[in-house]
Structures are given as structure tokens and as C-alpha cells.
Amino acid sequence: MTTLKTKVAIIGAGSAGIRAYREVTKTTDDVLLIEDGPYGTTCARVGCMPSKLLIAAAEAAHVSAHTASMGVTYPAPQIDGAAVMARVRSERDRFVGFVEDTVEDWPEHQRIRARATFVSDTELSLSDGRKVLAETIIIATGSRPAILPFFESFGDRLIVNYDVFSWDTLPKSVAVFGAGVIGLELGQALHRLGVRVTLFGRDNLVGPLTDPEVLAEARKNFSDEFDFHPHSDVSNHRRTDTGVAVDLDGETLEYDYALIATGRRPNVDKLGLENTSLELDARGVPVFDLHTGQCGAAPVFIAGDANNIIPLLHEAADEGMAAGYNAAHYPDIRRFTKSAPISVVFSDPQIMMVGETHRALTERGADFDLGSVDWSDQGRARVMGVNKGLLRVYGERNTGRFLGAEMIGPRAEHLAHLLAWSLQSRLTVAEMLERPFYHPVIEEGLRTALRILNANLQMGAMPPPRCIDCGPGA
Incomplete structure (x- = not known):
């Protein structure tokens, strides 16, 4: 039986595994990327990108739904289902191809096409009969639909x-x-x-x-x-x-x-984790440190959808980076900050959530207040005929710090980014209101909600614009 020795073994070549490989190879070329299925990410193959292609076709078919009030009507759309799905598959394959080409350009001796299962914390058995002895192992096996x-x-x-x-x-x-x-x-x-x-x-x-x-x-x-x-x-x-x-x-x-x-359920149930020292949670997922990716004190790290935390591409990539860095530098472990939580649903109206949710704030007994805006009366939304939905923003009493938001309404994907950046910058609600808001734009609705929140927090009146020519105390 052939035994391969490596510094880092990565199980899975999706978003997390690919980012982990890139991070590891900044330090060492002694790495093996193990994948028993096709290369590529859930996002490109069966997630974000093909779903947005289908949604784009749906939006094109639905474009006239809000234009009648403007005096503009269209004939009923003629939908060619075969043409719709042909574009979805073609563009999907194009996105997947980019990822496959990237991975296949990496050195062949660093890539293994086989299924891996744990024999111990540092030993893997491969479906092709070989074994892998690794100093550290990264689990980046993704997830799959859960069917009851x-x-x-x-x-x-x-x-x-x-x-x-x-x-x-x-x-x-x-x-x-x-x-x-x-x-x-x-x-x-x-x-x-x-x-x-x-x-x-x-x-x-x-x-x-x-x-x-x-x-x-x-x-x-x-x-x-x-x-x-x-x-x-x-x-x-x-x-x-x-x-x-x-x-x-x-x-x-x-x-x-x-x-x-x-x-969805994490793909960890067939990894032989019972052969390791890892502590598992109720769903069989290794208990790990959110900021390092390390599973307990073992030389094993986990990243991406496999950890069953936040199944989003940017989160998987960030976690892959942390796991890759720490696996390559083990036992020198570093903790990495997490990005502000951000989630978007590409429905119509769109849905977004940023920071702590209303439920999370309530359950932890946070001392918070809120502001809201009803999009039905917001100027730019009415002009465009997309005036549906509700935005609610949350702030902390006594400090005025912005905590989070939930929304259904127009252009939510863009407002989510503004709020996530504000949260990650640790801005107060008052500081957010000091930023410019153009007119007339959807973002003015956000300003309305923030103004109401600031008043409810009772942090005092908004200060006037700063005087750049005034002396101290003026």
C-alpha cells in the first residue's frame, strides 16, 4: 500500500478548499488537494450563479408588472422554456469552467482524485487504496440538500x-x-x-x-x-x-x-470522524473555533459549508483562508476577525439581513431600539413603481451603536452592503447619518429609518455640520 506524506491535506475543492490551497501555497508547496467529485464550487455549479440566471430570465418576463401605472404596457411575454434553460446551462457551464481550469492548472502531483476518510487525526485512507499521512488536515467538503x-x-x-x-x-x-x-x-x-x-x-x-x-x-x-x-x-x-x-x-x-x-446538511457524515479525537456536535459536525477554524486541539481544521454555520461563498472563502494559514503554520495558530454578517435573498422584493437579527437581539436581552421605513411612501421607490416592503434598523441604547437590520424591499442587495460596512466600521447611528445621501435615491429611505432610530435611542439632537474655520470650543 502506497503512503503519501504531506504537510497539509485539504479534503474538498470547493470555495473553501480552493481558498485554503491558495493560502497554504503561500507558505509551502507540500500540500495535497483531495477531491472525489468534479472540481468547482456549489455557487458556480448548482447555487448562486445558475439560480441568478433563472431569476434574470424571470425578471425579464415580469418587467411590465409595475409599469402600467406609468402609462407603459407590453404585450404578454412569450417564454421559450427550452431557450431559458439553454442559457442557464450554458452560462452555468462557463462559470464552472473558469473554476475547473484554475484548479487543473495547479501542479498535478498536488491533486488527488479520490474519496478520503479519516483513520486518525493525521491519517487518511483513500478510495484508490493509498494512504495519506499529513501534519495537518483541512475539512472543506461542503454540504448537500437535506431530504427528509x-x-x-x-x-x-x-x-x-x-x-x-x-x-x-x-x-x-x-x-x-x-x-x-x-x-x-x-x-x-x-x-x-x-x-x-x-x-x-x-x-x-x-x-x-x-x-x-x-x-x-x-x-x-x-x-x-x-x-x-x-x-x-x-x-x-x-x-x-x-x-x-x-x-x-x-x-x-x-x-x-x-x-x-x-x-442543507454538511458533508461530514462519511468522513470517518469517529476514528478521530474530534468532539462532534449534535449534527455530527466537529466542534471548532470560529476565528481559527481549528477543531479542538487537534491538527484538524474545518471551513466552508462543512462547518454548518453560514453557507455563503464569501464566508467559505474567508474561512478557507484562516484554515489554510493556520494549517500551514501549525502549531502557530492565529485568530482572524469575521466580516460583518450579511445575507441577501434575490427574490422580488429582495430580502436582506445585516448584523444581529431581531431574534438574536431579543434572545440575548439586548437593550436596543429600532427605526423603520415603509417603502410604499418612499420617493424614489414610488417613482420607479417598486414601492413595496419594510426596513427595520436596530441600535443600542446608551451607546447609539448600530447593531443590525432586516428588510424586504427595493435594491436590498445594495443597502445591505452600506449597512454591513457601517457595522464593520463600528459606526454609531449618528455617525451613519453624517454620511452623504444623494437625492432622489433609494438610500434616502435608509436615512429616514436611521433618523427615527436615532431619535428613539434618545442620543440627543443631530449635531450641525462641522465648522472647519472655527477655533476650539466654537
Whole structure:
């Protein structure tokens, strides 16, 4: 049996693994990147990019929805499902190709195509019969859709988001289960592309939102547009001769497919972690330090979706950097700061969350207040005919520090960045209000919410502009 020795072994060539490799090779070339599937990231292959391609087509089909009040109308869109999906697949393959080319340009002796399982904290067994002895190991194995046994009765008509992006054309109907990010984005996009869609949720949740007022606004917006059941009992469902059937409120609803979007699970269950000294949490994920990536005191690090914390590309890349640096410099371990939390859902209206959520603030007993703006009356939003939604911003009493925000409304992806940068810069609400706001722009709605928050925090009146010619004490 061949045994390979290396300083660092990385399991997984996705966003986290690729970033970890780049960081390790700044210090040493003694590294092995182990992958048993295709190179490339969840984002490029089955996540961010193909979903945004589908959403872009849906937005094009829906462009006339808010223009009638402006005196501009269009004929009904002609949607060519085959052409829509051909572009999704073609552009998706282009994005994936860039990642594959990058990895395949790395030295061949540093890449292994095999499945790896742990024999001990520093030893791996490969599916090709070889072994790897490493000084340090990085787990960057990503995640996959979680499918509850509850849905197995759908048989071969059960699909996940991966399957959607392989379609040759659009189906006539889809039942979507799960009103999280994936279910909401794909469900609305398919509806706008002419597919008959019903979205079944649980516990009245919409995406990642926790603020009760924003949640209520989100439920209203999406329920007004398409068939959305925020909390539904669909215990009786099955495969039929032609598709799937769901019994709801005494009525039988039939669809071509059942799209399951009820969460994801980390790919750590087949790594042989029971052969290591690592402490595992309730889901079988190694307990690790958020700022170093290290699992306990072992020479093992974890990054990306495999750690089951924040399944976002930029978070995976940052965690890959930290894990790569520490694995290469072990036992010299450094702690790295985390970026301000930021989350965006590319629905319409868009959803965003920054910093601490309303639920997190409430649960920790934070002394906070809030400000809000209703987008229905915001100037620029009304001009563009996209005046739907609600923004709520949170600040800390006594200090005036900005804490976070939740929103459904126009251009949320851009407002999220402004707020995340402000949070990471540790600005107070008053300092945020000192920054310029152009007129007329969506950002003026943010200023309104911040002004209300600042008043509610009772931090005093806003100071006048600073006088640059005045002497001390003037």
C-alpha cells in the first residue's frame, strides 16, 4: 500500500478548499488537494450563479408588472422554456469552467482524485487504496440538500435545486417545499416564467427573516403574487402516474414535480470522524473555533459549508483562508476577525439581513431600539413603481451603536452592503447619518429609518455640520 506524506491535506475543492490551497501555497508547496467529485464550487455549479440566471430570465418576463401605472404596457411575454434553460446551462457551464481550469492548472502531483476518510487525526485512507499521512488536515467538503424521509413518497418526481439547472425546458407545474432562500428564489422565478407553482412553508417563516413586522410584510408580498402557503399541513402526498399529488385543506393538488428545498446538511457524515479525537456536535459536525477554524486541539481544521454555520461563498472563502494559514503554520495558530454578517435573498422584493437579527437581539436581552421605513411612501421607490416592503434598523441604547437590520424591499442587495460596512466600521447611528445621501435615491429611505432610530435611542439632537474655520470650543 502506497503512503503519501504531506504537510497539509485539504479534503474538498470547493470555495473553501480552493481558498485554503491558495493560502497554504503561500507558505509551502507540500500540500495535497483531495477531491472525489468534479472540481468547482456549489455557487458556480448548482447555487448562486445558475439560480441568478433563472431569476434574470424571470425578471425579464415580469418587467411590465409595475409599469402600467406609468402609462407603459407590453404585450404578454412569450417564454421559450427550452431557450431559458439553454442559457442557464450554458452560462452555468462557463462559470464552472473558469473554476475547473484554475484548479487543473495547479501542479498535478498536488491533486488527488479520490474519496478520503479519516483513520486518525493525521491519517487518511483513500478510495484508490493509498494512504495519506499529513501534519495537518483541512475539512472543506461542503454540504448537500437535506431530504427528509417524509418526502420519499414522491419517488422519482422528487427533485432538488441541482436538478432544476439540468432541465432541458421548463415544466408545467412544480410544488415547492420550503420557503427558505432556495425555495423562495426558485419558486418565484419559476412562477414568473409561466410555471404553475405552489410554495409550501412551515411556521410562517419567509427566507431567513426573524423580525415579526418584516416577516408579516414578506408573507403579504409573496402571497399576493403567487400561491404561497406560509404554514401548511401537507402530510398526505404521493407519486402519481403523471407526477405528484398533495392534499391540502380537503383539495387534491397535482404537479409535475416536487422540489424539496427544506435545508442543507454538511458533508461530514462519511468522513470517518469517529476514528478521530474530534468532539462532534449534535449534527455530527466537529466542534471548532470560529476565528481559527481549528477543531479542538487537534491538527484538524474545518471551513466552508462543512462547518454548518453560514453557507455563503464569501464566508467559505474567508474561512478557507484562516484554515489554510493556520494549517500551514501549525502549531502557530492565529485568530482572524469575521466580516460583518450579511445575507441577501434575490427574490422580488429582495430580502436582506445585516448584523444581529431581531431574534438574536431579543434572545440575548439586548437593550436596543429600532427605526423603520415603509417603502410604499418612499420617493424614489414610488417613482420607479417598486414601492413595496419594510426596513427595520436596530441600535443600542446608551451607546447609539448600530447593531443590525432586516428588510424586504427595493435594491436590498445594495443597502445591505452600506449597512454591513457601517457595522464593520463600528459606526454609531449618528455617525451613519453624517454620511452623504444623494437625492432622489433609494438610500434616502435608509436615512429616514436611521433618523427615527436615532431619535428613539434618545442620543440627543443631530449635531450641525462641522465648522472647519472655527477655533476650539466654537
